[in-house]
Amino acid sequence: MALASGNAHTLALTESGKVFAWGQNRQGRLGSPEGLDEDGAPLIRVASPVEVVGLPGDAQVVAVSAPTLTSHAVMSDGRVFGWSEGKSGQLLRGEDIGDGTFSPASESVSSPVELVGLPDNVIDVKGGARWAATLTADGDV
Template sequence: MVQDVALGESHSTVLTTDGEVLTTGAANYGRLGNGETSEDTLYFDSVEILPGETVVQIAGGESFTLALTKEGVIYGWGRNHKGQLGTGFGMSVDMYAMEQIPTPMDGDELINRTVTKIAAGTNHGACVTSNGELFCWGSSLHLEPVRVTEVLHTKIVDVECGLDYTMALSEDHELFVWGAGKTGVLGQGPDTKTLHQAQMIKSLLKKDNTIVSMSAGSNLASCMVLEV
């Protein structure tokens, strides 16, 4: 039975209730996670994670995919030309960089931390830990996870990635956003096209409103508000 679906530009990923990951679509950049880079598929085929690992979440970027295991380990495969897989390894990446099979993300910042939520944008990724810490990587800025310092004193419970922006929801129901967006996705008014640091959307701070969930699309962002 299907538990979750993640879509990329030219590939699709499915997670079953048994923790099995399946992909279909274009094979270039290794985005199918099966070792192929030239043979596209029309049918879903299983992706081999490490034996004994159970995947609980998936997230799809433009040409890459992230998967989170029950143990809180992130795996990634596909294109890595902007560091979107977060594998780092102290190396630079170029237009040909890719991982053809699932590769664990083992950056220093995630050591001794358990990831509970993952998200993927066009060429970047993000995750939340069990302690409410928020990390981001990719977009040619960071090759491995780096903590978002603007929310150090706030416990984050959810994260979503859009085209070139990121949204994060705090335990106190505050919504933070940063990145680039010409269509108003940053929620800061028509004159704000770019935010280099996480910033709260203050227009949503009404005493009778409680933000309970959010969603980030390519050029459209939304949130669900509980009126009390």
């Protein structure tokens, strides 16, 4: 079990590995269709916990992180999923320029996406205002 709080949203990891979210849902921080209005736009605030939808069922969530504007979940097999704002690269989505630089995608993601390109033995993720870092079982950051 774990609890993580961001700027205005909270994630709760249950013993069974489910993740629930509540609070401000700007940019889709809650990762749930229950946090959307009838038109599919994110609700400003969700006072009751809603289950995060879209995390894979083939591994259990072992850690959550709710940095300022993004949400992350670490799976028991070392994969990391994220959702919400990614315009600074927190979701590892965008274009590899090819010269060692990266141009992050500007759109927010309202359901979990796998962060590709990370080591396969991640055990934790932390973040802040527009950044994220992972810790591997080997102690690498």
